[in-house]
Amino acid sequence: MYGYVLKKLTSIISSQQLTNQFKIFPLGDSAVTFDMGNTISEALNQKALAMQHWLLAHPFEGLKDCLVAYSSLTVLYNPVLIKKYYNPANTIFAWVADQLQQAFDKTVQTRQPARELIKIPVCYEAGYGPDLAALATEKQLTEQDVVTIHTGTIYNVYMIGFLPGFSYMGEVNESIAIPRKQTPTPVMAGSVGIAGSQTGIYPLNSPGGWQIVGRTPLRLFDPFEPEPVKLQAGDRVQFYAITKREFEEYSL
Secondary structure (H helix, E strand, O other), rough: OOOOOEEEEEEEOOOOEEEEEEEEEEEOOOHHHHHEOOOOOOHHHHHHHHHHHHHOOOOOOOOEEEEEEOOOEEEEHHHHHHHHOOOOOOOHHHHHHHHHHHHHOOOOOOOOOOOOOEEEEEEEOOOOOOHHHHHHHHHHOHHHHHHHHOOOOOEEEEEEEEOOOEEEEOOOOHHHOEEEOOOOOOOOOOOOEEOOOEEEEOOOOOEEEEEEEOOOOOOEOOEEEEEEEOOOOEEEEEEEEEEEEHHHHHHO
C-alpha cells in the first residue's frame, strides 16, 4: 500500500463547506504524513492541530511524535511495537494511515484552544534590521510605516522547523510582503525576518534568506530549559517595538 492514498474530504468551518483533497503517504518505514495541500491556510493548519490533539489524547503503542506543518501532520512511530501489540492484517503503513483517517474523521476544523497572546519585543533600529531600509524603499513606504504595519498584526504560528525553535508565522500584510533573498547571508539569533507572506524569528545564528527587519532580545530556543522551544504551532504572536537601549537592558 506504499505510494499515496488520495481521497476527498469535506469539512465544516465557520458555517461554510470546504472541499479539498488530501494524501496519506509514508516517509520511510517509521513515519506517515497526512497532507491536505501545499498551501498556507489557517483553516487547514487548525485541522492539522486538531488531528494532533486527538492522536495525543488517543495514543497507540509505538506512537513517538506528531509534527504539525502548514497543512499537514506527520506521525512518527515504532513499527516493531505496532507489529507486537496490534499485529495488523495489512501493512503497518496502512494501519497507521487508518489512525490518521480516524483523527481526521473525528475532529472538526475549528480553532484549537491556544495559549494567551504572546507579545515579543523587537528592536527595528539601525543595526538590528539590516534589510528594513531596502524593504521600505522597495514598497515605497517609510521605515516607520513598515514597523507600524509589522507590529499591527497578530500572527498565527503555523509550524516550527528549519532550525530548533524557528517559527513560521503569517500572514504579513501584503503591503510589506517581499520575496526572500536569492543568496543566503549570515543572520544573528533573534533576527525577525519576512519572506513572502511569512514572518519568523531565527532562534540561532544561521545562514538565512529572509529579509531581516529587526531583532528580539528574547531567547526562543534554549536546550538547557525544561521547555527548550518557546513558541509552538497554534500560538498567536504580536510584535512590539523597543529601542536599542531597551534591547540592551533585556540582554543584561
